[in-house]
Amino acid sequence: DAKTTQPNSMESNEEEPVHLPCNHSTISGTDYIHWYRQLPSQGPEYVIHGLTSNVNNRMASLAIAEDRKSSTLILHRATLRDAAVYYCILRDTINDYKLSFGAGTTVTVRA
């Protein structure tokens, strides 16, 4: 499995942007970059995913480096409801398309 590396934790103030980095230096050409988040006692929630180009949706933006060895999840204006564990995961859509979770980044939002 291609692995990802994320900071253990990150703090942000409400209404400010949050940039969550993820390193994936061993990414292969068929790996999609997925982001999920998990609130306590709930199943993970899909946030965004991409292959090569930057992606935007109503929840967040995903910026992917040109060499694809890193990416950044951007929450444009953090709210208290965005406090969660954020997981950056690579999904190989050809050979083995299961998702394996790392430790993730715990995001704390200060009011």
Add this chain to the structure above:
Amino acid sequence: GAVVSQHPSWVICKSGTSVKIECRSLDFQATTMFWYRQFPKQSLMLMATSNEGSKATYEQGVEKDKFLINHASLTLSTLTVTSAHPEDSSFYICSASKDRDSPLHFGNGTRLTVT
């Protein structure tokens, strides 16, 4: 709304009994579903891949005779924890996606407590 439904959301059982957890995809057919387990303050650990119409694929270290998986239809996978023991107490989560290029959708999890 939820596209993957998991039931029950919590269950308490006595040691030695078996517990069945259901996972349904509501909006799409899923030939493959995934089962995870999560202990407190830890990340999700993939247990097995459930394949419709064939045997499940288990991750290393997961006992296939203890965690029975059945994927009898394109919208339903079940996980049965057999002869449960207190160390099986955990948060069990299933997931599914429409196809390989689509994101995974997760159920809300089942909190299993074995007394």
